Amino acid sequence: MRKVIPILVAVLSGLTVLADFFITHPILDLVGRTLLQWAMIVAAFAFVAGLLNIFFTHTSRVFHREKGWGYSIVVILAMWAVLVFGFLEPEGPHGYVVSWIFRYVQYPLQATVMALLAFFALSAGYRAFRRRTLESTIMLLTTSLVLLGYAAIMTDLWPMSALKEWILSVPAMAGVRGILLGVALGITATGLRILIGMDKPYSD
């Protein structure tokens, strides 16, 4: 029973949701939608587990005085600050304090961290294009032409811009389409293995 029930749950719930994609039937629609809603609720419970994980992991780091334990205190305090204010204010995430924290702490930090990617991408490119292989050369050539096309917007060299559009919409798109089709196949294979009970990542 311990093994069979999870398999049944996974297979039945999965097949129902999948059937809903291909068969239009009022009852099936309703059941499928209900299952999806339930999945959302169950996943939200996982966040409670996430809270416990953060709390215990970082507390234990502080307790053992592990490397960088001071920062663990910061993590716990910041998390509780948001949670406490979020639950004190009736609007929750849209309350004044939480909004303030979001607008002036989380958003600028997050946006700037992502802006760092410009630097990291450039140094990764600097490193990668030193590989002297045919593949690397093709990639470098395409990158250069596309970047030139973007840079050419400020000049009268508009053929560069047209070439960029052609690269993006023909040869590059062919490659992307191939990758997308392959990934879709991979997703289908991986998902089907769950749906027919062949792969049981949930089971012991």
Add this chain to the structure above:
Amino acid sequence: MLNPDFIGQWVALFLTLVVFSYLIKDNFLYRLAIHILVGVAAGYALLVAYKAVLEKMLILPLLQDPQTNVGLVVPLTLGLLLLAKLLPRMGWVGNVSMAFLFGVGAALAIGGAMVGTLWPQTLASISSFNLAHVGLPGAFNNFILFIGAISVLFYFYFTGAQRRKALRAVASLGKAFIMIAFGALFATGLVTFVTLLISRINFILEVVGW
């Protein structure tokens, strides 16, 4: 003058500069900022999960109208079982909940991949080379699209087929198309990052009033 928004602007500016300082050297302030960010984001996500899902979709319906929403007991039970995963010995109790999530997730993934990508993209790859239908440029482009997609698919062959010389040639062509796509995606990704950088620097200049 000292209203919260004014203070917030300068806090945001300070934090922005702190993150940029990472480029010069990894420092104490940067690490502090990142750990604050991690804590805040985790707290925020938990808050949203509770307020938008648990409270709105589970707790309130169950409290206000238990009769019609009696079905919600199922996700409630599954959710509580899920928490048992954290316990070393009782973890298996939560397997049912994980099974449910995996099942629904797999179905969504397959359905989406089939209906959204596999069929439309396959059909879109089926295009004519006939000069009478699409003209020379169209035929040329369609030919490249066809060859590219097919050869990339070939490149990913896992089981042995690449041992044949002709097939290996197709696979190398696929690799070339992948590299062209990578080159293009690298460039456009860089464009996005530079745009984000511009907007951050713009923010700094705005706050200091350049």
Add this chain to the structure above:
Amino acid sequence: MIYCPNCGTANREGSRYCNQCGAPLTPEEGIKCQICGAINSPENEKCTNCGASLKPAPSPEEKPAEELPKVPVFPEEIILTLEEEAPDFLADLRAKAQEVVLPEEERVEEEAEEEKEEEPIIILEERYEEEELPPTPAEEKPTVTVEYREEELPDWLKEAKEIVLPLEPSPPADWLKEVEIPWLEEEIVEVPALAEIPPWLEALRPIEEAPAAPPPEEEAEEKGVLQGLKGLLKPATIFEPPEKIPLRREVAELSLGSEEIQKLVKLKPAAPAVKIKAPPKEIRTHRLIHFILFLAVLIPMLIGWPSMPSGSPPTPLGVEKFFQTVEALPPGSFVLVAFDYEPYMAGEMEAVAYPVLAHLKGKGCRIALISLNPMGPALAQALGERVGLRYGEEFINLGYIPGVEAGLRALGTSEDWLVRYDYLQGKPLDSFPAFQSIKGLKDWNLIVLFSGQSSTLLGWIEQVGSVIEVPMVAGVISGLKPYAEPYLNSGQLKGLLGGMTDAAFYEAVLGKPSEATRAAPVQAFALLIALLVILAGSLTRGGSHA
């Protein structure tokens, strides 16, 4: 607290290795290297300092005593260890050693030559390793046998066999065909199967399958029933350190005096040699690159850049289609606008969304904003107000749908419109006269997606676009432009704005220059510099990655 004998760092009680430098913390148990005198951890087979072999091979008699308690008690453990690729490392190392003799490429060539004629492209049978199953007594269940044998045969040996053996795979034995166990029952079946193999039977297993592997069966056979049991569970015990040593020792002997081979086998000296930081020169180069890019953005912004010159590059196809789709909307159309970018993408996405909203406003459309991201509604609201839309008449904010795909799927398949309240005032939708006629997703005339990541873009296309007939257009970050092109080409998207550059084109077509037009020259300049940096990088001599 334990203090590291090597670098002095304080480590947690019970730590075996130093947190800082990775040196072993229990030197009193360590082994002194015969060659250089360095103290090594007892687990090490090779000296961390000089790489010399540390131990003579333990004779078979030394092993068993301490291993006995290791016999798995729980059936689950048995399965687990059987599934494990036991001598994998050995196999890999051997494969590596093999490559010394015969480089990878050539070997494949050779195989290709041999099999060119016979090999069809796709036939299941042809694509397996040739592997003869041993004639196993009937009482043995197949699951165990297959996995066990599979593990025992090192890769290099299989390759050798592959060249030598005829291509036609031997048909599976009859009993194998009979006992097909559906995978659902597998665990339940496997355990008794394991337990059923009597030790004496195990000992009788023909051993010519794996001549290179140390034949443990003999040992088991000699030592009565209990020891025989250990032989049965060989794959479990092969992971214990005493078993590991012979594997490594073989390699060490191989590599003694031959640095070439040692390199090829990739037996790097252990822990402390792991590089902690990239070389300083590399770091300096990267700092210089970062500095150049920073200036390339900052300087044009400080001194102000001249606006776009009058050159008229052709408008990209996606932008053209996008514009036409919006232009074709009759006045008063209902447009659903999804703000699905995470806040950090706002820098680019607001520049993309602004001209579109302005255009929609000019067309007199009724706009509803919706988001999959909890912070989306706030961003959308701010942008809507910036464009100058009147709340309640020209636009409303529908707030946030939790659960990306699940939420979209519910939205797409539901007969009625699931979002019943607006985000800003919490009023029911019926109370807005302009939006009263919305009863379901199909009542919208156009769906506009603003997406900063592939998952949300794909989510809408897959979960909603495949279900309903409402045309969709998308504005995405530049990075997603090539990603979204296939969907534009297939007609799933009716128009595409790929990033700020395309937004600048859109503004040009619309005739209302704005943020994107202003930022485009700065972006172009920074990208030109970035291109020069990349080209300079490609011209320098290869570094760590070459």
Add this chain to the structure above:
Amino acid sequence: MNELSVAFLLFFALFLYIAFIEVRIRGKPNLRPMPALDFLKEGLQRAIESGRPLHVSPGTGTVGEKDTAETLAGLGLLEYAHRQGGLYGIPVTSTFFHPTAMLSGYDFKRRFGPTGGRIYFIAPERGIYAAGAAEVLKNERPILNLALGPFGYEFLLLSEAAESYGLDQVAGATDPAVLPFVYSSTEHSLIGEEVFAAKAYLSKEPKALAGVIAQDVMRFILIIGITVGVILKTLGVI
């Protein structure tokens, strides 16, 4: 179209079953070499010798939504790491983007025994996850950084941090927009659908291998289908 989809899926499932039986009878098929995974195994050896932990990141995806399949690929690698870690005493530290995936991490810990590494749930925000995982790398000083699964651009943050600490990396992603950055910032990468095959290559379980084989068969059908379609369309038949 729906009938075709259902037929496709049924065929796929059928081939999965056939391939599974084939693999069980005949053993492992001859797979195309994947250097990144060979490197991963070498990395495990070095981890054993050094006693330093591994870091595994199963990507910025969830279980229960559309990226379940990709996340599962990452979790497959985590399972492998935990299995090896439990046997050889390699500490396995893992960082998680979403708590649903994190609970799978607890499962592996329970099944293969505690390895001495920690399970960190960071935050379900992409950029923040990467920055937080980079901090974990700094504190834990792993020897190997394994990042496989659904990643967005934030991957670059993680890999550049790992690069600056001199860690060896094996990484893989499925999102085409991110792949060039995976490819250019790490030496050993799995691109596109190779991510899904990683578990089959590593664990060599018949069930996982069956997926790879069935995938190839369906790929072949797809290629044939497209080719025939193109020919017919060019001739003006359809």
